[in-house]
Amino acid sequence: MNKVYLSDAGPKVSQAIYGFWRWQPIDSTKDYEQLEQTILYCLNKGINTFDHADIYGGYSIEEAFGSIIKKNNISRQDIVLFTKCGFNVPHSSRPQYRLEHHNSSAKHIETSVNQSLSHLKTDYIDVLFLNGLDPVSNLEETALTIDGLRQSGKIKNVGIVNFSVFQHQLLASYLKSPIVTNHLDLSLLNTSALDNGQIDFSKQRYMSPLAASPLENGRIENGTDPKAVAIRGKLQELSEKYNTNIESLAVAWLVKIGAFPVIGTQSESRINNIVDAFSVDLDIQDWYDLYNTSKTN
Numbered sequence: 001m002n003k004v005y006l007s008d009a010g011p012k013v014s015q016a017i018y019g020f021w022r023w024q025p026i027d028s029t030k031d032y033e034q035l036e037q038t039i040l041y042c043l044n045k046g047i048n049t050f051d052h053a054d055i056y057g058g059y060s061i062e063e064a065f066g067s068i069i070k071k072n073n074i075s076r077q078d079i080v081l082f083t084k085c086g087f088n089v090p091h092s093s094r095p096q097y098r099l100e101h102h103n104s105s106a107k108h109i110e111t112s113v114n115q116s117l118s119h120l121k122t123d124y125i126d127v128l129f130l131n132g133l134d135p136v137s138n139l140e141e142t143a144l145t146i147d148g149l150r151q152s153g154k155i156k157n158v159g160i161v162n163f164s165v166f167q168h169q170l171l172a173s174y175l176k177s178p179i180v181t182n183h184l185d186l187s188l189l190n191t192s193a194l195d196n197g198q199i200d201f202s203k204q205r206y207m208s209p210l211a212a213s214p215l216e217n218g219r220i221e222n223g224t225d226p227k228a229v230a231i232r233g234k235l236q237e238l239s240e241k242y243n244t245n246i247e248s249l250a251v252a253w254l255v256k257i258g259a260f261p262v263i264g265t266q267s268e269s270r271i272n273n274i275v276d277a278f279s280v281d282l283d284i285q286d287w288y289d290l291y292n293t294s295k296t297n
Contacts, residue, residue: 001275002014006157007180007181010207012080014048014049014080016047016275017050017051018038019212021212021264023061024057025057026064027060032064035064036072039069041268041271047271047275052082053084053129059094062119062120066122069120076123081120082127082159085109085112085116085129085131086108087103087161106144109142109149123153126155129183147177157178162184163182165196187250188231188250188290189223189294194257214261215251215274217265218270226297227297234293235250245276247270252278252280255278256287
């Protein structure tokens with residue numbers, strides 16, 4: 001798999017990215033072995049970019065991942081690491097959190113980054129994502145902390161998660177560090193980012209978006225709601241023309257607009273379908289045929 005630049009200021013990443021948001025806590029040897037198998041399978045397929053967050057897997061994934069990378073003697077220079085902070089969820093390991101909430105404060109960001117560095121067993125994070133922007137924290141202090149983390153080398157780049165255009169502009173106005181990508185919910189079943197300006201603004205800033213849940217947790221292949229059925233029918237019709245799987249075609253639709261798909265599945269066959277998407281050259285009229293099917297259902 002090719003490695004390409006995420007933006008004009010960002011790092012080189014694999015065209016597909018593996019994310020851990022669907023993983024449950026790593027509570028057993030079996031869980032650990034499954035995680036290890038998935039990581040090594042991704043690396044074997046050329047996927048060297050991994051998307052973390054402190055909260056994933058009940059606050060357990062980062063530490064397990066760091067242990068697996070160390071155990072398998074995988075060079076830090078051979079992988080690209082993303083992680084997120086700023087969104088907190090209740091968990092037994094975090095008794096101070098009684099409800100889901102955002103926290104963009106300087107103190108929270110600095111604490112989270114140091115914990116992620118320790119858990120991932122690394123000296124730096126390639127892209128730190130601010131997972132939402134709360135209206136309470138002092139944004140000037142937030143930006144100063146992020147810029148300071150970048151200057152210290154603890155983070156190399158800054159990203160955002162599901163920021164609106166206005167939120168993106170607001171944070172960028174305070175930061176000295178460039179924002180290199182917006183991590184969006186984007187798929188054939190959710191095209192809102194194409195309609196609300198998020199994709200357009202990303203292009204204006206010379207960056208490519210990340211498309212989380214590109215296959216909607218299997219809904220594109222197995223969903224029974226009218227929209228999923230309509231999209232699947234159109235994908236099946238076009239898949240014969242391209243001699244490819246419908247999931248590969250659904251991801252090729254995202255790749256056509258410059259998005260990086262973030263894989264969440266543990267299924268090796270589904271990972272293969274996403275990798276195969278990069279060999280599909282989707283015709284512009286077929287792209288619109290799929291887009292119009294999504295918009296009208």
